[in-house]
Structures are given as C-alpha cells and as structure tokens.
Amino acid sequence: MEKPLSWSTVVHAMGARPNFVKMAPIIRALAKRGSVRQVIVHSGQHYDLKLSDEILSDLDVPPPDRFLGVGSGTHGEQTGKALIGFERALMEEEPDLVVVAGDVNSTLACALAASKLGIRIAHVEAGLRSHDWTMPEEINRVLTDRLSDLLLTHSPEAGEHLLVEGIEADRIHFVGNTMIDSLRRLEPRARALAAWEARGLAARDYVLVTLHRPSNVDEPSRLEAIMDELAGLAERHPVLFPVHPRTRARLEAHDPARWSGVQLIEPVGYLEFLSLQLAAGAVLTDSGGIQEEASALGVPCYTLRRNTERPVTIERGTNLLLGDDPAAIGQIEPMAGEPVPCAIPLWDGRAAERIADIFEAVLAPASPVYESAVRG
Numbered sequence: 001m002e003k004p005l006s007w008s009t010v011v012h013a014m015g016a017r018p019n020f021v022k023m024a025p026i027i028r029a030l031a032k033r034g035s036v037r038q039v040i041v042h043s044g045q046h047y048d049l050k051l052s053d054e055i056l057s058d059l060d061v062p063p064p065d066r067f068l069g070v071g072s073g074t075h076g077e078q079t080g081k082a083l084i085g086f087e088r089a090l091m092e093e094e095p096d097l098v099v100v101a102g103d104v105n106s107t108l109a110c111a112l113a114a115s116k117l118g119i120r121i122a123h124v125e126a127g128l129r130s131h132d133w134t135m136p137e138e139i140n141r142v143l144t145d146r147l148s149d150l151l152l153t154h155s156p157e158a159g160e161h162l163l164v165e166g167i168e169a170d171r172i173h174f175v176g177n178t179m180i181d182s183l184r185r186l187e188p189r190a191r192a193l194a195a196w197e198a199r200g201l202a203a204r205d206y207v208l209v210t211l212h213r214p215s216n217v218d219e220p221s222r223l224e225a226i227m228d229e230l231a232g233l234a235e236r237h238p239v240l241f242p243v244h245p246r247t248r249a250r251l252e253a254h255d256p257a258r259w260s261g262v263q264l265i266e267p268v269g270y271l272e273f274l275s276l277q278l279a280a281g282a283v284l285t286d287s288g289g290i291q292e293e294a295s296a297l298g299v300p301c302y303t304l305r306r307n308t309e310r311p312v313t314i315e316r317g318t319n320l321l322l323g324d325d326p327a328a329i330g331q332i333e334p335m336a337g338e339p340v341p342c343a344i345p346l347w348d349g350r351a352a353e354r355i356a357d358i359f360e361a362v363l364a365p366a367s368p369v370y371e372s373a374v375r376g
C-alpha cells in the first residue's frame with residue numbers, strides 16, 4: 001500500500017546557535033503547508049538561555065519535541081553523546097527523512113545515526129569547504145555530505161565541490177540560503193527594535209565584533225594581541241563585542257580592565273544581533289554565518305581568519321579576509337554612507353520554500369526516490 005504524504009515524518013536535528021537560524025524557515029515552510037508530521041530534536045550542544053532559548057524564540061521555532069541534554073565536552077564526548085541520543089530518538093520516531101544543517105558536532109552525530117538506520121538525510125548548507133582540515137567544522141561538513149542523500153547547496157561553488165568529491169549530480173540541489181530567509185523575514189522587526197540606540201550607539205559609527213574560534217581565542221597570547229588591537233580601534237570608534245561563552249571563559253584568565261574601552265557584553269538574541277548588524281559601520285568576525293549576513297545586508301565584514309568556506313561573500317559581497325595577524329584589525333574603518341545590500345543568486349528569502357518543494361516531491365508516494373527507499 002502506498003503511504004500518503006501526510007503520514008510522512010520529518011525529523012529536524014539541531015544543536016547549536018547557527019543551526020536554529022538555518023532550520024527555522026524550513027520548519028515554518030513545512031508547517032504552513034501542513035503536508036508532513038514534523039519532529040524537532042535538539043541535542044542540547046548549546047544550552048544557555050542566550051545561545052539557545054532566546055534565539056529559538058526570536059525565530060518563532062516551536063519548543064523542541066525532544067531535548068537530548070548533550071551539553072559541553074570534548075569533541076568526542078559531545079559527538080558521541082549526541083550520536084547515542086539521536087539514534088534513540090530516530091528509532092522511536094521512525095522518520096522518513098532527517099534534516100541536518102551546517103557543520104557543528106550535532107550535525108555529524110545525527111547524520112551518522114540516521115545513515116546507520118537507513119533513514120534518508122537532507123543536509124542544508126552542503127558543499128561548503130574551507131580546505132582547512134584543522135577545523136572541526138570542516139571534518140563535520142565533509143563527512144555529513146558523504147552520508148547525505150539530498151545535498152542542499154546555497155552557492156554554485158558548493159555544488160562544484162561535491163561533484164569533485166564524486167557525489168552524484170542528481171543528489172545536489174541548489175536551493176539558496178535559508179539563513180538569509182530568516183534575515184529577510186525578521187529584518188523589519190530588527191530595524192524597528194533599533195538596538196543600537198538602547199546601547200547608546202550611533203548608526204554606522206560602531207564596529208560590531210564576534211570572535212569564538214579556538215584558533216583565535218584559545219591561545220592566551222593571541223587573544224591578548226587581538227584584545228589590544230580592539231582597544232586601539234575603540235579609541236577611534238565604539239567597539240561592541242557580544243562575547244561567546246568560549247571566549248568569556250578564556251578572557252577570565254586576563255585582567256579585562258586593560259581593555260575597558262571595548263564594550264564586552266553577554267551574547268544577545270537573534271533579533272538584537274540582527275538589529276546591531278543592520279546599523280553597524282563594520283563587522284569583525286570569525287563566524288561563518290555572520291560573513292553571510294553582513295554580505296546580504298551590505299555592511300562591510302572583516303573576517304579574522306586565513307580562509308573562508310564562503311568565498312561567495314568575498315566575490316559578491318562585502319567580506320574581506322584579514323588573515324590571521326591581529327594587527328590587521330587596525331585597518332578596520334566604519335563605512336561612510338548607507339549600505340547597498342548585495343544580490344547573491346538565490347539568497348532571496350525563498351530558499352526554504354524550494355526545500356519544502358523538494359521534500360514533498362521526495363516523500364510523495366509516486367516519487368521514484370520514495371519507492372526505492374521503502375522497497376529497500
């Protein structure tokens with residue numbers, strides 16, 4: 001007997017802050033159609049109110065159906081606990097499709113669990129490559145892509161990477177960027193919030209900073225050099241730095257009074273961060289997603305890394321790679337004038353609708369993909 005589409009279950013696996021932003025539009029698009037049953041499984045890799053709950057509520061994501069409570073730990077511990085938790089959840093939910101996003105430890109863990117159970121996997125943001133195997137995220141990306149059945153890409157070069165790695169063309173779908181779907185939907189609310197005013201900042205005058213990569217913050221002398229440069233920058237323009245817990249923990253070993261010119265604040269929610277990005281004169285980051293958001297907004301982005309897995313933000317956006325010398329921070333100047341948002345193909349706010357179309361086609365009883373899945 002054919003299984004109707006409405007009997008299909010899609011599990012969304014998420015774990016860390018960037019996942020929530022990428023998956024929220026897909027959950028929303030499928031909910032609007034009402035065509036499948038959706039189950040949200042949160043690994044608990046990020047568990048802070050600031051890193052998890054506030055972001056999920058800003059994005060209007062319904063409360064997770066299951067919370068695995070993985071928490072912090074070494075990469076092995078975190079990935080291992082998530083693998084055990086996701087496997088159990090998948091065995092109980094028996095989904096027809098599992099959706100994972102990005103490159104965090106929870107992404108790989110869930111893909112591994114699903115693949116061993118023979119469940120189809122869709123990877124959102126497939127095909128990104130920094131070609132830097134020292135980054136845990138690069139390992140997570142490559143392995144998750146290898147395990148996935150539907151590779152949903154946000155830029156043409158991502159598809160090219162997958163083809164070079166031998167992934168069949170019919171598994172690759174260029175759908176656009178769901179992170180930009182979230183941004184476009186919430187941009188009017190973020191603009192109305194004017195979070196910069198509440199923090200006493202003038203639009204276009206301040207530099208917004210986020211740094212949390214181990215390569216920037218784990219080595220004390222490097223973190224000190226970066227903070228010294230930020231303090232120098234703060235003598236010219238206000239510097240606002242919402243501090244990730246990893247960075248906060250590393251800064252505790254130093255005397256923060258030395259950098260009193262830099263405004264160190266707690267991580268902020270999605271809407272507030274978007275609002276602060278909208279009016280920033282420049283953004284300094286080592287995050288992946290923020291390079292994309294700043295590019296979409298047309299706000300100059302400076303990336304304190306040697307490489308980026310998002311070259312489209314350099315070719316078509318506002319992103320500049322600073323390399324890994326902290327002295328390069330001295331080059332940052334807030335922009336004069338108003339930003340011109342860049343038009344990267346398919347970063348149009350409709351990526352999740354295209355993904356929902358693909359999911360419905362794949363899960364529909366008449367689909368050859370579905371047929372081969374149920375017949376084994």
Ligand code: UD1
Nearest residue numbers: 016017018045046047048051072103104105136137245246
């Ligand atoms: C993870 C992702 C990274 C992503 C980042 C976004 C991996 C390998 N890395 O890195 O790709 O850019 O999230 O934030 O998955 N902590 C808290 N509260 C939390 C979460 C973490 O205090 O809610 C602390 C942990 O105890 C740990 C540190 O923050 O000391 C790092 O957390 P972890 O999730 O391991 O990695 P991230 O650096 O956040």
